[in-house]
Amino acid sequence: MRMNADNPTVVDLYAGAGLLSHSFATEGFCIVQAVEWDKTAAATYALNVGPHVICDDVRRAAAIGRCDVLIGGPPCQGFSTLGKRKDDDPRNWLSLEMARWAKVLHPKVVVVENVEAFLHAAAWRKLSRAFELMGYSVSSHVLNAYDMGVPQLRSRSFTVASRIGSPSVTSVVRRPVRTVRNAWYGLSSVPDGRNHHYAPTPSSLALARMRAIPMGGDKRDVLRTAPHLAPPSWRQVSGQVTDVWGRLEWDRPSNTLRTALQNPSKGRYIHPEQDRVMSLREAARLHTIPDTWSFVGLPTQVARQIGNSVPPAMGRAIARAVRALL
Template identity: 55%
Template sequence: MIHFVNHHAPLRSIELFAGAGLLGHAFREFGFHARLAVEADARARASYAANVGADAMHTDAREVCKDIPCSILLAGPPCQGFSTLGKRDHFDERNSLSLCVADWAASSKPDVVVVENVPPFLESRYWETLRRRMHRQGYKSTHWVLNSADFGAPQLRVRAFAIFSRIGLPERPTPTAKRHRTVREAFDGLPAKPSGQDLHVAPPPGDLALARFKVIPRNGDKRDVMRNAPELCPPSWLRMGAQATDVWGRMELDAPANTLRCSFQNASKGRYVHPTEHRVLTLREGARLQGIPDEWQFFGDRSSIARQIGNGVPLALGRAVADAVSKLFKQ
């Protein structure tokens, strides 16, 4: 028989910056019930409620709800100011939102706190400040940098996890994938042509975008357009050369995808052109790369759903972390 060391039964969670609930869903599979989810975006909150469910919803992580004890506190604060894929702006005001975690921990007194972000977060002054504040509250800490593909996600998404605990530290998850899953496997069963249903939708390309797609070969990218059809290139491409070579790039069919961003339906933002079709990825294809079940319900318009998908933790990686952390509550 499994006994829980925490005095809350069942195990209850609070999730900050909850998004559509991918990380929360993974922890729910390991016995954690969401007591409160905090998310500013109303459409993401609706998706969270439909797929994970929480006793209550709250909108602002800066406003700490008092007297809501929990077993575990989950948080995925905004990463844009730390990400190497963005501007990595150390002065981005969103960076300081990570410090809200310590305020919530002081109020809710969870046994374990899990903070997810991009790896450069661990090099920031906000990480050092958060760690000091959590240590003063009596938590010990460890951190992991994990590649989603090592745990079965068809995506080379690397994420950092900071674990703070009062009941011992978990063992680092061991990779479970004998080989990396591919884009081909993720898209299995989906028609090549968007159906317009069940999120299998993509923005129709304009004339210029379509012309570029047609000269980008399999595994190709913007360099092929520059080489084979310079008349389709803006002056900046020709002036600056082949910088950011992943943009206007086709995904490799027989390899994991690169990191899926919120802008995965924009060819100028990364390697988001379909491996064989003259278009960018559909929402459903993006969801498949995150391991999201087809029956998952999303609320919002196309751009909102793309953000919800791109902001999430791949389910395979979330499960690996939840599995490791949940063992702390068993004896």
């Protein structure tokens, strides 16, 4: 990826596999530093974005010089509505590193990406206060990736601390409706293993369950039509997550892809017709990650890199809105 040092500079913290960096680079920013502690995610970053990524803990790595924009996606497990939402989860406080780095780097704009629930956490209030004390105005934006051309329903929060005005990130142009069918156009229907078009072979039990689930269906279809294949825990009705063992629909966007996107018990990841979960390349397509993007790591690590990332079509919309301020 070519980056021009005359362009506005960016530092990316909790950079993952580099999809948010990639979006900012595509919109004309020069990424000067990125920090990610996971070795395989950092290797994917280096392969696709550039060698400036440092494989280290954000709390330990040294900030270098100044930058125009500081971006980052601190871990969201502590805030996720799927996990137990705990204000005392130590991971929550990692978001405060964004303010510590801002103090050193003096960016004009800081963008913090996270799940929506982050906006209701004590850590968010503390982070906003820290930015305000440094003279930033803070705005928060809840956006759905689908509205930005991503064939996936994915709601995320973007907290923007700015010294130069609030970006109008909501005014992005709506693109035509995106679906699983459109997203997978041109891929071989059976994963051939090339270019990460790989899906694991299901166990015999998983295969039998998948056969009982029609397009758009989920584990409730197994309970109804093949109850002998359901474990006792599926019969406990109260507070059940139903969007698991879900089968995608061709003419709808996918639901949110999370980190275990090849595990059918974790979401709606089964192919619309075939008895298998989506391949990694199919997942990348649902995330608007280009086919030229290569991944480093085992399938579970690649799935995590995809599920963790900001879909590029969404990242570019944010980058354009920030660029318009500079």
